[in-house]
Amino acid sequence: MSRFIRTATALTLGASTLASLPALAADELHYNQISLRAEASQEVARDKMIVTLYTESQNTDPAKLAAEITTTMNQALDQAREVKAVTLRQGSRNSYPIYDTKNQKITGWRERAELRLESADFPALSKLTGELLNTLKMENMDFAIADATRKASEDALLKDAVTAFKARAQLATEALGGKGYKIVNLNFNTNGYPQPYARGGMMMKAAMMESAPTPQVEAGTSQVSMSADGVIEVLQ
Incomplete structure (x- = not known):
């Protein structure tokens, strides 16, 4: 007989056991x-390439700093919008104070803003990235499905x-x-x-600057x- 077939155990049925029979029937065993x-x-x-670029600067005047970052990002956005195969998404934008050596007095401000680019057209996005690196820096390059x-x-x-x-x-x-x-x-x-698999920003930036305007990329498979x-x- 198959090992998977359970054998019934002989029971001595007292009054209390008989009372539990309906419950046993309701909780039917499965063999x-x-x-x-x-x-x-x-x-x-x-088949999806994701590039994150950023601009970062500092200034003693926070208003001038914000205007500088905004101008740089607006120019990058205008340039990126011309490439229809690329989807744009603005990332985080943060501003924080810079303190003196005693960490008591604010001596300036630093601000950073990100731009995220996505596309299934690798050559188009690679070319655009190379062009934008004239004014922006690269955080990373990712590949996803x-x-x-x-x-x-x-x-x-x-x-x-x-x-x-x-x-x-x-x-x-x-x-x-x-x-x-x-x-x-x-x-x-x-x-x-x-x-997304991230390639280091500094390495990829060096490759962009030292090679052709449209470097080849290989995303691989999973x-x-x-x-x-x-x-x-x-x-x-």
Whole structure:
């Protein structure tokens, strides 16, 4: 007899035990249930490039400092808007005081503002970045998987994971000598979809300045997977 088939324990039924029989019936035991796991994976291209640029300066006059930062950012925004393939997003902007050596008196102000650029057109964004580095500095360059690409990948992986789970369920059923099976529950989990991969800003800036205006970039791929975890009941 299969090891997965539970054997009933002989009970001596007293008055109190008989009173609990309805509760036992309501909490029906399930036999021949097996937990299974299957997984499907694929390589997915990092098809979105993300560049974060910034400007930073200091001045004893906070109003003049703010005007300088605003002028620099407005010029960068106007230039970036001309490249239709690039999505713009302004990042954080912060101003903070600079103190003297005794940390008692404010001697000036420093301000920093960020500009975030995203695009699936790597050459266009690389060229724009090289041009903007004349007035801005680079914080980092990231690569990620675009939302549409991720959804398409997840849809394909879900089908593959279901197929793999059903194949494993059938294999387990045959190994146990069952006539068939039914799925009790099934859950899916995705893994491997990366957070943007950041390349150091100083290194990338040097590469931009020393090479051609449009440096080549290679985003690479990520192996992503979807697991199917579930329980089946083998039918005898």
